[in-house]
Structure formats: structure tokens, C-alpha cells
Amino acid sequence: MKKSHEDAFSLIEDVYKEHYLYLKRFLLKITSDEKLIEDVIQEVFSKMLLNPEKILEVKYIRSWLMVSTRNLLIDHFRKKSRTY
Secondary structure, eight states: OHHHHHHHHHHHHHHHHHHHHHHHHHHHOOOOHHHHHHHHHHHHHHHHSSSHHHHHHOSOHHHHHHHHHHHHHHHHHHHHHHOO
């Protein structure tokens, strides 16, 4: 159990290094708000750190990241629209 936990954290670090710029460019196509982009990416990886073993079950990491990132951005826009 402990070994898989450490493996998961190591994988998350590798995923961050490998896919950060890709996610940033992906989000730049949707919004030009740099601060929001950074917040969304940070939130995606923060959620991964809360449940690190889940990343070991993901088969297509880039696709999973894109869907997660897009969904978090949509959630942000929905919350923002409710406050006005």
C-alpha cells in the first residue's frame, strides 16, 4: 500500500512536468485570463494529490487531464454566473 502511494506521488509529479504547458495552451484557447488558468491547473493537481492512488487507475492521462481541467473551468464559469 505504501509503495503504491509513493508511486502515485511520483507519477503526479511526472504528469505535472510533462503536461503543464499542454494544459495551459489548451486553456488559453478557452480563456485569456492567465490567473484563472493557473488557478484551474493548480486545482486539478491539488485534487489529484488528495487521492493519489486514483491516478494509477487512469489509462489515458492526457485525455483525463483535459476533461478534468475543462470541467473545473466550466464549474468556475457557472459559479461566477450565479454570483451576478
